Amino acid sequence: MIGILTFYWADNHGALLQAYALRRYLEKQGEQVTIIPYAPYKLAANYWLVPFGGRRREDGSLRYCFYYGVFLRNLQTLGRFEKRRKLMRMFRRRYLTSALPVRDAKNIPLKAYKSVFIGSDQVWNPEITAGMDDAYIGNLPRREDCRLIAYGASFGGATLSEADREAFVRHVGIFHAVSVREQSGAEYARRLLGREVEHVLDPSLLLERSDWEEIAKFPPEKDYILLYQMPLRKPLLLFAKALSARLGKKLVAFSNPADAHSIQAYEPKAGAGPAEFVGYIRNAFCVITNSFHGTALSILFEKPFLTYCQSTRDIRQKDLLKSLGLTSHLLDLEEEPEPPVEEIWASTDWEQVRAQLFEERERSRRFIDENK
8 A cells, every 4th residue: 555645635726636646646557545634733724714824933833823814805705715615625535535634743554554655745845834744754653664755745945944954854864765846956855865866747747638637627618818826916917817808818717715806707606626627727728827736737738828937936837847848938027028928829849848748757657666
């Protein structure tokens, strides 16, 4: 049995899709796989209607915060919030796990597994995990013959504090194998660990287009501009609205429920879970996004797309586009408020992208197959 430790608990399209993708890939190789239901309160509660989450103090201790502003915005969009949360829960139970959550890393039952994959997603970003989380760095009670393997883990652009570096090196340093989703993150991990660290694809790109079409729920409309934002960026919304008017295409937009009040006129009325998200990308005329997984699935479905990058977290998208020769699809609205989108899309050599993606995919699959 193989276990996967990842952000399966997050009400986030990308988090659930990457968890599904890694599980599905391993199952296609004939393995028995389960998502380990680790969902600590400090992380999972961020997505509740009444949200609170763990934040680390300067002395390293944990404090819990109630996010009053997010709570108010959740109430403003309560119907949409509950619809989206229901779709997330349905997807999680059908494709990931319906087991009761484990709240403490000390209670994770590893004795049943021959190996445990940790990742993908930002499991090594202490800004998200309120300090280095014991489960995601492998500080767990386990059998000596249970392999710990990091697959596509990400720092998300974060630089570790001295305390986090010490914990990271002490525990991840003895993993059976280590791989990271971003090239820059792989280089950073090599410097910290002094050992080989592979650069691999996000699990969503391990699967074929047909694999995603099997689980997609397609919207009735087609030929629209899809705007997918995580989080909401007003310049990107204004750009998408202008592009919609210029091309004469309907604009469909969705974001976090907490941001949805800002773009209500463009929100899909039924809400969208992970399966709907895949369907919306598949049916779109083009995609405008600042999301890593919005970018990844646009590439997989060979959609005309633009990716807006504005913060250090966006290094994930930049690394992916650079590795596939698609940096022309980076959107910089400060440098170029009106980019030649038709020219960019017309010049995309999808045959070359497919060839490069095949090479990256084979290398990533080889890492899994040799270490599982």
